[in-house]
Amino acid sequence: MPTADIARYLNLRYQHVYNVLAQEKMLPSKMKKYPILTEKPSLSSAQLVSRGFLPVAKWVKRDEMEIQSSVRLPPKPAVYAFAVDGQVQYVGVATKSVAQRLGHYSRPGPSQKTNQRINALIKQLLMDGKSVEILLAHPPDLDWNGFPVDGCSGLELGIIKKFELNWNIRSSN
Numbered sequence: 001m002p003t004a005d006i007a008r009y010l011n012l013r014y015q016h017v018y019n020v021l022a023q024e025k026m027l028p029s030k031m032k033k034y035p036i037l038t039e040k041p042s043l044s045s046a047q048l049v050s051r052g053f054l055p056v057a058k059w060v061k062r063d064e065m066e067i068q069s070s071v072r073l074p075p076k077p078a079v080y081a082f083a084v085d086g087q088v089q090y091v092g093v094a095t096k097s098v099a100q101r102l103g104h105y106s107r108p109g110p111s112q113k114t115n116q117r118i119n120a121l122i123k124q125l126l127m128d129g130k131s132v133e134i135l136l137a138h139p140p141d142l143d144w145n146g147f148p149v150d151g152c153s154g155l156e157l158g159i160i161k162k163f164e165l166n167w168n169i170r171s172s173n
Contacts, residue, residue, distance in 0.1 A: 043163035045083035048135050059122045059132040067122055068106050069134060073099040079155045081135040084125060090167035093156040
């Protein structure tokens with residue numbers, strides 16, 4: 001458990017907890033890394049569809065080096081999800097054009113680490129004979145007390161906060 005979490009849990013100052021852990025040679029950097037246990041439920045593609053997402057395409061191999069969507073995607077904002085065997089693995093947001101955003105997964109640039117990682121996962125699954133489904137939703141933008149609320153960004157964050165998504169590394173707690 002990180003030092004800051006221990007301090008918050010015990011309602012003690014961070015420095016005090018750090019000093020005690022250092023004295024006992026128990027600082028997190030010297031401890032074995034254990035996976036963080038989550039209590040978030042998984043999310044199925046059927047759950048997304050029942051709430052308004054549309055299964056619109058699948059990832060396919062274009063050739064040995066590239067992947068692409070099986071259909072032309074719309075040039076408008078959307079929340080997108082990638083599902084494998086009926087389980088959602090990743091949720092993202094395209095704030096301008098879902099066609100352009102998903103194109104970055106097809107041909108990730110050298111500095112696009114997330115796109116490279118997702119591209120490699122999809123390629124491996126396709127090589128293993130699996131299918132990776134693409135689902136889309138186009139929620140409306142809202143107004144809250146005179147302030148604009150982006151429907152796509154809000155929906156993406158809400159899903160990431162509530163569900164366990166294996167490919168979303170920087171998930172919200």
